[in-house]
Amino acid sequence: MSERTEVSFDAALMMALRADAQKELDELPTPAQLKERYPDTSRWDARLQAALHKRRPMLKRVLVAALTLVILTLGALAVSADFRKTVYTMIQKFLPIEMQLTYQVDGEPLEQLPNGYSDYYVPDGFERDCEQEFESAENFLHVYSSKGSGKGYTVRCSIIQPGQQSSFDNEHTTYENVKVGDADATLGTSVEKNGDTVYILSWEQRGISNTIMGNISQDEIARIAENIF
Structure with a gap:
């Protein structure tokens, strides 16, 4: 535990x-x-x-x-994305516990996601599950699955607001620093009980927090990320 x-x-x-x-x-x-x-x-x-x-x-x-x-x-x-990323890296590297990190945002946050902001790439064989998703002006969660394969992933995007929290589970997840376009990102890797590898990719850009999580390939995770705008 x-x-x-x-x-x-x-x-x-x-x-x-x-x-x-x-x-x-x-x-x-x-x-x-x-x-x-x-x-x-x-x-x-x-x-x-x-x-x-x-x-x-x-x-x-x-x-x-x-x-x-x-x-x-x-x-x-303390409120800049680069500084938060430095702290995240230190926490991920040196604190092997599950943690929630709360931070404040400098200036006025976005009132809503940019018009049309969404994920525009879906891997072959995957379908969007509209019954499990939610959407609002401030955020969305899209759920995708591939019938019969046991594979699936989620895409969540939300405007960054004061008091927002980020979670880290160092006991079961290994983190590394990667890139999504020009943005710095964090890629977490864990293994489920059935042996599936799960990736969670998170990054901040233009006042928006983006997260992709699923048991699909790392290459597909990266391609999905590159097509969120």
Whole structure:
């Protein structure tokens, strides 16, 4: 059973940064290993203490400047798609739990999807299941299946709004960074109990969140994505 956690964007960022730092610390040599490699460091200790004594005011200014830069960066970029993608990548890489990430959107979100915005490529043998789908001015979910094959996929597109959530299941899914046209995207891969490989492709573009999920080939997933506009 996977652990499920709901956190804010800032909390998720801090968790990811802490996990990243811990990973780096875990890769450092232990005190015993350092002592074995460098048995006599007395001269280093003396030089280090002298350097810290001389440079303490400068070090303090550097730390203040670094913290100020972090605060300014968070304030300026916490709502940008590129920064969200960086945080997603860190979470996917270092936090092996199921998580929902909530973020805010800078500026005014779209009021509705662009006129005619839809998916325009359907693989051979697949039919749209109108009974399971929904559509509105702000979002849609299209469901497709291939009779007798057990294959199917969904396409979901929605305008990005404040408070929107993104979910990650690192316990059962492996993520990698890919491209959909010029947009950065995340491709998740998992295996169902019956052995089928399931892909989930997600990306943001022009204020719209797009997701394709199904147990069809990765090439077909990519082709569907390229024909959403």
